[in-house]
Amino acid sequence: MAMQVLGMIGVAPSDGTSVHVIGGGIDAEYLAAFAQAHETSEFDAALIGYSSASAEGFQIASYCVAHTSRIKFLVAHRPGFIAPTLAARKIATFDNLSKGRLLVHIITGGSDFDQRRDGDFLDHDQRYARTDEYIEVMKKVWLSRQPFDHDGSHYKVEKANSEVHSYQTPHVPIYFGGISDPAISVGAKHADVYALFGESRANIVQIIQRINEQAAAYQRQPKYQLSFRPIIASTESAAWQKAESILSAVTPVKARAAAPEAETAKRLLRLSAQGNIHDERLWTPIAAAAAGSGNTTALVGTPKQVADAIAAYYQLGVDGVLIRGFDPYNDAIEYGQELIPRIKEATA
Numbered sequence: 332m333a334m335q336v337l338g339m340i341g342v343a344p345s346d347g348t349s350v351h352v353i354g355g356g357i358d359a360e361y362l363a364a365f366a367q368a369h370e371t372s373e374f375d376a377a378l379i380g381y382s383s384a385s386a387e388g389f390q391i392a393s394y395c396v397a398h399t400s401r402i403k404f405l406v407a408h409r410p411g412f413i414a415p416t417l418a419a420r421k422i423a424t425f426d427n428l429s430k431g432r433l434l435v436h437i438i439t440g441g442s443d444f445d446q447r448r449d450g451d452f453l454d455h456d457q458r459y460a461r462t463d464e465y466i467e468v469m470k471k472v473w474l475s476r477q478p479f480d481h482d483g484s485h486y487k488v489e490k491a492n493s494e495v496h497s498y499q500t501p502h503v504p505i506y507f508g509g510i511s512d513p514a515i516s517v518g519a520k521h522a523d524v525y526a527l528f529g530e531s532r533a534n535i536v537q538i539i540q541r542i543n544e545q546a547a548a549y550q551r552q553p554k555y556q557l558s559f560r561p562i563i564a565s566t567e568s569a570a571w572q573k574a575e576s577i578l579s580a581v582t583p584v585k586a587r588a589a590a591p592e593a594e595t596a597k598r599l600l601r602l603s604a605q606g607n608i609h610d611e612r613l614w615t616p617i618a619a620a621a622a623g624s625g626n627t628t629a630l631v632g633t634p635k636q637v638a639d640a641i642a643a644y645y646q647l648g649v650d651g652v653l654i655r656g657f658d659p660y661n662d663a664i665e666y667g668q669e670l671i672p673r674i675k676e677a678t679a
Contacts, residue, residue, distance in 0.1 A: 334641070334678035335651035336671050337405060337556070338663055339378040340365045340395070342386045345659065357386055359394070365660055366395040370402040372667020373675075376434055378653060381407035383448035389425060396429045405434040405506060410465035411451055411458070416491050418465075419472035426498040433499075436506040436526065437462060439514065441593025459513035461485045466505065466521045473502035506556070510538065511594040519545035522553045524651065528595050529559040529628040530602055531609040536647055556651035557644055558626035560617070561637045561662075563670060574614060574631045577657050581620050596623030612640055617657075626653070638673035645678045 342362050343355040369377045377395070379388040392404040408418070426433045439462045440446045446458070453461060464483045471479050471491070478490040497503050507522035509515070518525055519542050527538060539555055546553055562577065564570035602609065603619035611632075618627040630637045641652050652674070656662025 333675045334645050335375045336674055337376045337378055337651060337653040338369045338374040339655040341659060342391060363398040366399050368660060368663045370399045372663055373671050374402060376403035376405050378405045379407060381409055381438060383445045396432055403432045403434055405436050407436045407438050409438055409440055410462045412449060415465045415468035415486060416472055416488055419469040420493050420495055422503050423473060423495045423497045426503050431498045434504050434506060438508050456513045459517050463517045473497050515542055515545060520549050524556050525553045526556045528599060528626045529557045531613060532643060532647060535644060539648055554650040555648060556653060557649050558653040560627055560629040560656060561654050561670060562629050562631045563634050563637055567632050570631050574629060578616050581617055599623035599628060612636060634669040634673055638670060638677050641674050642677035
């Protein structure tokens with residue numbers, strides 16, 4: 332099976348070079364066109380991100396489903412703000428109404444500041460302990476055909492039951508993000524797809540091995556997805572010139588003074604400190620400028636060169652790739668014309 336290719340959609344056009352896709356007010360016409368561009372470009376799915384200030388993802392996905400016919404939507408969801416029993420019914424309901432076009436990305440949250448804006452004051456490790464229990468209860472709702480009780484550290488329910496179950500079997504696929512020790516403990520136990528930021532091939536091999544070792548204790552084997560920012564042009568030299576132009580636009584506007592809290596961001600900063608280029612065309616200066624946020628490691632080259640670089644990860648056991656550009660709407664169209672067919676061909 333060819334590698335799965337995902338994109339990411341935003342709710343409103345961005346000004347200039349875009350490090351972050353989510354955020355801003357809602358432009359309904361733009362949102363519909365953005366989703367349709369991903370479907371026309373043959374993306375398999377599109378991520379709808381999450382922040383404590385952004386538009387609500389499930390409603391965005393519902394709108395996008397109504398304006399497309401095939402593409403799936405990966406909705407980022409943070410545990411802790413609604414009950415897991417309600418979340419499970421909400422997800423199962425959406426899955427049925429869309430006939431299986433929903434994927435759920437569980438993001439526990441790597442920023443205390445962003446969590447607290449929504450009223451969550453648990454620390455990092457406590458959040459992952461809550462996530463573990465949250466997913467456990469959601470799975471019970473999806474899979475149980477009889478009422479069940481649950482008495483845990485964060486949630487207690489009696490005779491919980493759902494009359495709606497997932498359209499997909501055995502339930503809506505769970506994507507999971509996070510690379511700290513507590514995150515891997517939870518993700519290895521629950522993730523159907525483990526989502527990672529794009530790093531060097533050597534680093535990815537180490538991460539996959541580490542997660543697989545913990546997943547084996549649960550007799551599980553997750554799939555893996557990487558995220559990159561492809562920068563493509565008709566020649567390699569033109570692609571590198573384009574990359575430098577994007578960097579010059581990002582640096583003065585998007586750089587952060589504060590040190591990142593999330594381990595994923597810290598890893599990208601460490602990778603950046605080791606050099607600007609890894610594995611021929613994995614380029615890190617934009618990740619450094621953005622303090623490791625926004626999955627900003629780039630793959631630079633011609634469409635064939637970038638497709639071959641992505642295929643090299645496929646050979647290491649990576650099943651999917653999330654690609655988005657710094658000009659998100661137009662890049663999604665260009666990827667459909669130039670890059671996605673080559674990725675599919677290289678990984679068929």
